Amino acid sequence: QKEVEQNSGPLSVPEGAIASLNCTYSDRGSQSFFWYRQYSGKSPELIMSIYSNGDKEDGRFTAQLNKASQYVSLLIRDSQPSDSATYLCAVNIRNSGNTPLVFGKGTRLSVIA
């Protein structure tokens, strides 16, 4: 079982709509969850972190965490063409061996004007 899974997309949404990006993870004991945005050819940029069940809002972004179901979501309200990017989910997976964070492969979002 992959440790952090994301739908690769592309997810296409019209401008002004809500984009919903999902991520599931394998470790029930995971405590920290991060969303990164990556434009093509650029480095991943941290946009949200969440540690507790529920919602966390920051501007147009809302992260949602459900530890019982082992998923974390990112909602982008009023999507703009500038939000078109790949979104990476990162989770601390215990006993992952190599790293404090394990990354999903990312979901490509396309916002259509």
Add this chain to the structure above:
Amino acid sequence: EAQVTQNPRYLITVTGKKLTVTCSQNMNHEYMSWYRQDPGLGLRQIYYSMNVEVTDKGDVPEGYKVSRKEKRNFPLILESPSPNQTSLYFCASGWGRVDSPLHFGNGTRLTVT
């Protein structure tokens, strides 16, 4: 400004010619790591370091070397580059705790002909 600095941004070289990609961070982070990113494969960890003089292999270490003589620097060395090492490389740093995100450098696009 807190940042992770990689150099060079772009590098074209030939098979077998040794090269070094430098990485430096000014946040006093203990943890540093190198990733390569290829289409469809996501971020794959090459090597990581939990502190000075402590390094360990990631998922794809073959053909690479690293060193951590100072806390701020973590160079990636390709002793004899091959075309299959053509990729986009990222250095990242963080506190190495479960609640800590990683901060990425701007990336190095390497082409080996």
